[in-house]
Amino acid sequence: MNTSKKILVTGGAGYIGSHTVVELISAGFEPVIVDNLSASDTTLLEGIEKITGKKPNFHKGDCRDKSFLNQVFKTQGPIQCVMHFAASKAVGESVEKPLEYHQNNLGSLMTVLDAMRENQVTDFIFSSSCTVYGQPDTIPVTESAPFKRAESPYGATKQICERILEDVYPTGFRIVSLRYFNPIGAHPSALMGELPIGIPNNLVPYVTQTAAGVRKKLTVFGNDYNTPDGSCVRDFIHVVDLALVHVKALEYLLRDKHNRLYDVFNVGTGKGVSVLELVNTFIRTTGVKLPFVIGPRRPGDIEKVYADPSRANEALNWQAKYSLEDALKHAWAWEQKIRKAG
Numbered sequence: 001m002n003t004s005k006k007i008l009v010t011g012g013a014g015y016i017g018s019h020t021v022v023e024l025i026s027a028g029f030e031p032v033i034v035d036n037l038s039a040s041d042t043t044l045l046e047g048i049e050k051i052t053g054k055k056p057n058f059h060k061g062d063c064r065d066k067s068f069l070n071q072v073f074k075t076q077g078p079i080q081c082v083m084h085f086a087a088s089k090a091v092g093e094s095v096e097k098p099l100e101y102h103q104n105n106l107g108s109l110m111t112v113l114d115a116m117r118e119n120q121v122t123d124f125i126f127s128s129s130c131t132v133y134g135q136p137d138t139i140p141v142t143e144s145a146p147f148k149r150a151e152s153p154y155g156a157t158k159q160i161c162e163r164i165l166e167d168v169y170p171t172g173f174r175i176v177s178l179r180y181f182n183p184i185g186a187h188p189s190a191l192m193g194e195l196p197i198g199i200p201n202n203l204v205p206y207v208t209q210t211a212a213g214v215r216k217k218l219t220v221f222g223n224d225y226n227t228p229d230g231s232c233v234r235d236f237i238h239v240v241d242l243a244l245v246h247v248k249a250l251e252y253l254l255r256d257k258h259n260r261l262y263d264v265f266n267v268g269t270g271k272g273v274s275v276l277e278l279v280n281t282f283i284r285t286t287g288v289k290l291p292f293v294i295g296p297r298r299p300g301d302i303e304k305v306y307a308d309p310s311r312a313n314e315a316l317n318w319q320a321k322y323s324l325e326d327a328l329k330h331a332w333a334w335e336q337k338i339r340k341a342g
């Protein structure tokens with residue numbers, strides 16, 4: 001029986017992966033990080049060390065390089081489970097570079113699965129996204145909602161990845177796909193958080209950079225949607241809650257004795273929050289000025305989506321604990337920390 005505590009975390013130098021590494025360590029696991037640093041640097045690895053007092057077991061390399069992965073599997077000894085975060089994730093960039101997105105996101109997934117098979121590792125947790133649903137017909141959205149045509153090549157890669165996982169699991173894999181809603185916030189210690197490259201596309205990093213004076217003003221993309229205040233509605237989930245669901249999914253796999261398994265969970269709070277509500281909550285909780293204007297709709301945006309997380313609540317025994325206020329306070333503390341560090 002594989003009793004190893006080692007968990008291979010691909011993309012562990014990135015935003016969600018690094019927060020998960022911290023929670024894995026505090027739950028008694030031994031993460032082995034693989035990352036090519038294509039969308040990150042060593043900042044968050046340093047954060048992991050400061051928070052946990054443990055030097056991360058880090059291997060720089062590409063998930064599409066099977067001989068590199070084989071070497072990690074061989075030198076690290078038995079691996080209990082692979083958590084696969086490594087992927088390219090910028091929706092806008094994926095429209096400019098569709099081939100690169102398919103190559104990286106599908107190539108990484110297939111090479112990692114292939115290396116797992118060669119090294120007799122069966123358990124796998126995948127970072128999926130609520131983008132697989134498109135604009136669902138019914139909200140809150142459940143896992144059984146059909147996939148609509150993906151709005152972007154990035155969204156398409158997540159749909160195709162899930163299909164690959166569904167196809168391969170009968171050959172001897174035990175897989176959980178986690179469909180994240182909108183991850184926000186930072187570690188409460190302010191030692192780790194989101195590090196967007198260049199001008200942020202996502203709402204919260206844009207909010208905190210504007211509040212810090214790096215950007216002149218925030219543009220709220222549209223106030224004429226069919227929502228209570230006209231702005232889009234999302235399910236914003238604190239990154240530490242998201243990290244914790246990975247530990248729960250791992251425990252779920254460890255509890256389950258089936259030789260083959262494929263399960264999918266929505267990971268959200270279950271609460272819809274509008275963009276304007278988030279902006280006003282940020283201003284109220286931090287007391288910081290946030291200049292903003294209303295602009296036109298952003299092409300490709302979904303009007304409203306939020307999760308029905310009851311499957312994850314029940315089967316994984318997991319619930320989002322942090323509030324929107326907490327997430328925004330933590331994101332702001334992290335932003336101030338980065339600015340101080342220069």
Ligand code: NAD
Pocket residue numbers: 010011012013014015016017034035036037038039040061062063064084085086087088089104108127128129130180181182183
């Ligand atoms: P991130 O960019 O911060 O982290 C991804 C990490 O993977 C980076 O450190 C990058 O260097 C690494 N990487 C990319 N390609 C690689 C490769 N071929 N080999 C090795 N390393 C590679 O992104 P994140 O926000 O932490 O996202 C993690 C996962 O969650 C991704 O799969 C993403 O698609 C998914 N996801 C993210 C969000 C979000 O809004 N952040 C939402 C839903 C799903």
Ligand code: UFG
Pocket residue numbers: 089090091129130131180181182183201202203204206218219220221222232233234275298301
């Ligand atoms: N928004 C603004 N102004 C900005 C940035 C965003 O008004 O400057 C609005 C958007 O129009 C949208 C909402 O804030 O209505 C959220 O936008 P984000 O870009 O933060 O997030 P998305 O919902 O578009 O998508 C994100 C990630 C995807 C991921 C998805 C679901 O970018 O990778 O969440 O998890 F798949």
